[in-house]
Each structure stands twice: as C-alpha cells, then as structure tokens.
Amino acid sequence: MKAVVYAGDGRVEVDSVTDPRIQESTDAIVKVARTAICGSDLHLLDGKTPGMREGSVIGHEFVGVITDLGSEVTRHAQGTRVLGSFLIACGSCTACAAGRFNFCSNRRALGLGTFTGDLDGAQAEYVRVPGADLNLKLLDGALSGLSDEEALFGGDILTTGFYAAELAEPEPEDVIVIVGAGPVGLFTAAALRGRCARVILLDRDEIRVSFAQELLGQDTAFLVGEDPHPVVARETGGELASVAIDAVGSVDVFKSTLKLVREGGAVVVIGVYGAERVEMSMGRAWVRGLQVRFSGMGNIHAHWDTALMTVAKGGIDPTRLITHRLSLDDAVEGYRAFAAREATKVVLTP
C-alpha cells in the first residue's frame, strides 16, 4: 500500500510499504478514508520527537472503515465507519480505569516513533489499531450524521483543545490567554467559549492571526512579536491573565507564559516538549504562587464524546480549519505548506 514514511533528516516521503495485518487479538485494520497532518508531525521533522525509525509510517489523525478484526474485538464489526484516537490506551490499567487514559501504563501512540510503541501511523491506505474496542470510536447514533471531515479531528487536536480547556479550569470571571493560534490553540479557544470572561489568542504569524480573527472575532486574536507581554497588558488593562496556555511547545513561549499571568495564576502547557531544558526563577514563581500544569498527551477518550457532540450540535465547525485537501500522493507538498503556515490544516485522501 501507499503511505507517508519518515525518511530521516527531517524528511517525509510517500512510499510503498507492506499492508498492515492483525498482530494482536484486540487489533482492527482500518481502511483510511481521510487523514490529516498535525503540529506533532512537524516535531518528527524538527528532531524534537526521539526514536523515529526510518521507513516507519507516520500520521495519527484518521477516519475510515474497518476491514479486519482480531478475535477479541467485541464492539466493532467489519464495514463500520470509525474515528481513530492518536493515543492508544490499554483500557485495563489503574489509570485507564480512572479515566486518565493519557497516563495509561501501557500507553502507545500511532506513528510517533519507537518510544511510543513503534506503531505504524495513519497517513496510509490502511492502519492497524491495537485495542480497537477502546481506541476506535464508532460513528453511529448521534454521531452518524457527521461527515468524515467533521469527525476527523476528534481523535486528536479538537479533543486535545477540549482537554486543554479542562486543564485551564475556567471560571466565569477569568481572562485566558492562549499563545499559538494553530489548530490546537484555535480549538482550545473554541472549547473555552462561553466558559470564561474572555479568551485572547496570540500568534506571531500574520496569516494565523487573521485566520483566527475571521473564525473567532477581531477582538479575540492578536499579532505578537518576541514578547507577548505588552499585548496582554494592554488588552487586560494591566491585570494580566488568570490562565495562560502554551499551545506552541517552545521554551521561549513557555517562559513568556509565566509572565503573562497575574499572581496566583496558572500556566497550562499543551504544546509538546522533548529534550528542552528551562532555567527559571524559583523565588519569583514561588512568591507569585504560580501553578504550572503540563498536559501530557491529550486525554482523548475522556473528552471525545463531548467534543464530537459539540460538532454534531453545530457548536463548532472543525472543517473551517481545513485549508488544503490533497491526495496522499501529494503529502510532501502538504507538509511543506503546513510547516510554512500557508495551511492551517491539511487533509489527505489515500
């Protein structure tokens, strides 16, 4: 089959690879109808994700139809339409039992390298999904009316936005600043709408800011330079934010979020980090009573019902983020456009 593979040295290629087959009794094989490129895929290319294997299939956002099932899968049948979770949880450990699927002690992820289970990803004609009963969501009932594109981001960035919104613990009087108006920042802003006094979304890229303004309103998104502090100070009359969310995953952004919150405020880190290190003034953080919440992987299974039902009820139209629709054959161009921020979201059809 055709698939997007990690080609080493920060490159991807469309290549011919062996079709996946059932390996574990809980597996399903899904014929991919739509797949997308995520900000985390860019981290495979910028060297931030350790343990990438050359020739491995990448990608982790997908909707498709089940073509084969392991003997222990009970909730799915061949021919049904499903949404996949990027996070592959076991469903039986203590963390899973508590609904904290992102801290599953057998945690894996699709297409994100050898440190997360070395599972091949979904930017392909077919993908193997372990723990199919838990990690594939049947698009039936109230969700059956969703198109593939409407459902597609529910297995990652849309639901990660809802998870980030939960971590922010919004109160009606809160001003919440989000740095990074990529898909994750946009969906976090959408998930926070109506749950706090104001959301302020910041980005250093003009195209991203004007896109966010179109989507969420002129007074929601702002262009920032190196230091976002002056914009936040201006917009909050000097009060600063109750919560600042790092939806980028860069040390500079993390450090700046610490300065964007008022005393007793919280910083939520949803952007991904690898080997970076940060020096911070402990005394200053201590006396200001800052809270820092690292997200870990998005807790998809705990929030995808809420996220998808919001889409089904018309609360969010995730397809508005799709700027590029390409064939899987043109994935290399899709990666280029996404990395250059020309694209907000690239959807590939195998």
Ligand SMILES: NC(=O)c1ccc[n+]([C@@H]2O[C@H](COP(=O)([O-])OP(=O)(O)OC[C@H]3O[C@@H](n4cnc5c(N)ncnc54)[C@H](O)[C@@H]3O)[C@@H](O)[C@H]2O)c1
């Ligand atoms: N925790 C999770 O499970 C999870 C899930 C999905 C994505 N992510 C991560 O979330 C982050 C965002 O993902 P995305 O898909 O939106 O990626 P993206 O790359 O499309 O968006 C990042 C945005 O940040 C902006 N940016 C970069 N540096 C900036 C700076 N210094 N100041 C202001 N803006 C800046 C960019 O212009 C871009 O618009 C990534 O790190 C991704 O890996 C985490």
Ligand SMILES: [Zn+2]
């Ligand atoms: Zn992702």
Ligand SMILES: [Zn+2]
């Ligand atoms: Zn588990």
